[in-house]
Amino acid sequence: xxDLFSKFDPLIEQRAALLDTGVTDPFNLVMERVESPTVAICxxxxxxxxxxxxxxxxxxxxxxxxxxKKALDEFGSGxxxxxxxxxxxxxxxxxxxxxxxxxxxxxxxxxSTGYQANLGVISTIAGKDDYIILDIDSHASIYDGCALGxxxxxxxxxxxxxxxxxRLKRIPExxxxxxxxEGVYSMMGDIAPLKEMVAVSKANGAMVLVDEAHSxxxxxxxGRGVAEAQGIIDDVDFIIGTFSKSVGTVGGFCVSNHPKxxxxxxxxxxxxxxxxxxxxxxxxxxxxxxxxxNSADKREHLxxxxxxxxxxxxxxxxxxxxxxxxxxxxxxxxxxxxxGAAMWEALLNEGLYVNLARPPATPxxxxxxxxxxxxxxxxxxxxxxxxxxxxxxxxxxxIN
Amino acid sequence: MRGLAASIxxxxxxxxxxxxxxxxxxxxxxxxxxxxxxxxxxxxxxEPFNKKGVxxxxxxRFAQDLEWDSLTVLDFVANIEDEFDVIxxxxxxxEIETIGxxxxxxxKLQA
Numbered sequence: 001x002x003d004l005f006s007k008f009d010p011l012i013e014q015r016a017a018l019l020d021t022g023v024t025d026p027f028n029l030v031m032e033r034v035e036s037p038t039v040a041i042c043x044x045x046x047x048x049x050x051x052x053x054x055x056x057x058x059x060x061x062x063x064x065x066x067x068x069k070k071a072l073d074e075f076g077s078g079x080x081x082x083x084x085x086x087x088x089x090x091x092x093x094x095x096x097x098x099x100x101x102x103x104x105x106x107x108x109x110x111x112s113t114g115y116q117a118n119l120g121v122i123s124t125i126a127g128k129d130d131y132i133i134l135d136i137d138s139h140a141s142i143y144d145g146c147a148l149g150x151x152x153x154x155x156x157x158x159x160x161x162x163x164x165x166x167r168l169k170r171i172p173e174x175x176x177x178x179x180x181x182e183g184v185y186s187m188m189g190d191i192a193p194l195k196e197m198v199a200v201s202k203a204n205g206a207m208v209l210v211d212e213a214h215s216x217x218x219x220x221x222x223g224r225g226v227a228e229a230q231g232i233i234d235d236v237d238f239i240i241g242t243f244s245k246s247v248g249t250v251g252g253f254c255v256s257n258h259p260k261x262x263x264x265x266x267x268x269x270x271x272x273x274x275x276x277x278x279x280x281x282x283x284x285x286x287x288x289x290x291x292x293x294n295s296a297d298k299r300e301h302l303x304x305x306x307x308x309x310x311x312x313x314x315x316x317x318x319x320x321x322x323x324x325x326x327x328x329x330x331x332x333x334x335x336x337x338x339x340g341a342a343m344w345e346a347l348l349n350e351g352l353y354v355n356l357a358r359p360p361a362t363p364x365x366x367x368x369x370x371x372x373x374x375x376x377x378x379x380x381x382x383x384x385x386x387x388x389x390x391x392x393x394x395x396x397x398x399i400n
Numbered sequence: 401m402r403g404l405a406a407s408i409x410x411x412x413x414x415x416x417x418x419x420x421x422x423x424x425x426x427x428x429x430x431x432x433x434x435x436x437x438x439x440x441x442x443x444x445x446x447e448p449f450n451k452k453g454v455x456x457x458x459x460x461r462f463a464q465d466l467e468w469d470s471l472t473v474l475d476f477v478a479n480i481e482d483e484f485d486v487i488x489x490x491x492x493x494x495e496i497e498t499i500g501x502x503x504x505x506x507x508k509l510q511a
Contacts, residue, residue, distance in 0.1 A: 153490035170487045
């Protein structure tokens with residue numbers, strides 16, 4: 001018998017070698033208690049959270065929590081069914097209405113996760129004879145959507161407008177074309193030149209889908225994302241988003257003005273063949289989305305946090321993913337996985353949680369310590385965070 | 401015949417057999433057959449990425465022998481696409497393991 005698990009042997013060995021050095025397993029952390037969007041207890045220690053994507057700090061918002069409790073009481077713990085059968089409750093419609101209002105778009109469709117939103121929409125609209133032109137650094141859910149639909153995949157160099165245009169021009173005459181972009185790329189925290197890319201895509205007859213998972217609620221005047229900030233949201237055919245970041249719960253969605261959009265509810269397999277979100281989840285999401293519409297002050301404070309952390313880390317001598325802060329994600333580039341894991345552990349011992357990111361999730365085989373800020377991080381906390389980075393960086397030899 | 405072509409193609413007397421005309425025309429073209437030309441161009445484009453100095457033949461494999469990572473593949477494929485003015489989708493790339501298979505794919509794409 002061939003052991004189907006032998007293909008994982010290199011990874012098993014790499015992991016064993018890393019843990020043999022005595023470092024805490026960076027992929028097995030348990031949050032024993034969560035006190036707020038910015039503080040949890042890990043290994044019995046008070047820990048500042050700087051790697052949660054909880055950008056707008058909505059997870060403990062009293063209105064959001066109250067809405068969830070009320071729905072739990074009134075509608076029960078789960079729907080036990082597909083959206084197209086018994087799984088659409090009043091709350092599912094309400095959260096789709098909230099999304100339509102938030103984005104000022106005609107249609108909204110809610111999926112059980114953000115991953116499924118990309119998987120479902122991409123695989124359903126682009127089939128075997130269609131071409132998907134995408135940034136090489138696209139999220140796994142985008143690639144999986146391409147594979148599920150069996151589309152022809154044409155990647156281009158990260159954020160390279162000319163490379164995108166060249167490929168668009170070479171696609172056979174008359175073929176269906178979908179350009180897939182992200183507003184914020186989550187590994188390095190950089191944004192896409194959407195204005196130019198969407199213009200080039202439209203000029204070459206392509207439809208455009210933009211994943212705004214990491215920008216919703218924060219970037220753009222109304223928090224609609226990078227497409228709004230760059231003034232081209234009306235030229236985007238489909239926006240994909242998630243409830244598991246700024247919205248503060250779980251779920252995914254697509255909003256669009258396409259006149260035939262609603263047919264997706266019948267033909268999109270990752271939408272049809274799975275259970276819908278629990279009533280409490282859609283109630284918290286709807287409440288949170290409506291509150292995010294009027295959160296200009298929080299957006300401003302989050303920008304301040306991002307700018308201050310970026311400047312502070314740079315001053316300490318860390319190498320960062322972007323020259324300027326472009327989002328609420330700041331990536332600290334580590335020389336290798338061993339140093340990255342040691343630094344991650346040193347930060348945890350100081351009382352700070354960040355994400356350790358490594359290949360294949362990262363571009364160019366990099367190891368990153370990824371920091372995502374929250375609008376509820378106080379100025380004092382950002383100061384504390386910088387102090388912890390200084391101490392851990394010196395202890396591990398990352399900085400002098 | 402007009403333009404550049406007229407200055408290259410020798411004017412043959414009407415009475416000459418067509419075969420002779422063909423022979424004479426071909427003297428203005430490179431002697432290598434198309435596939436050899438494609439292979440030569442591919443080998444030329446491999447060189448800047450051949451960091452290990454591997455002796456490259458048609459049987460050389462991109463992943464195992466040249467040990468290219470995904471970014472190197474992206475850059476190399478982009479250069480190939482620009483040179484031959486074609487698109488090599490990731491779906492096609494998945495089927496291409498060796499230099500020879502790439503040359504075959506390019507021949508097919510240009511046909």
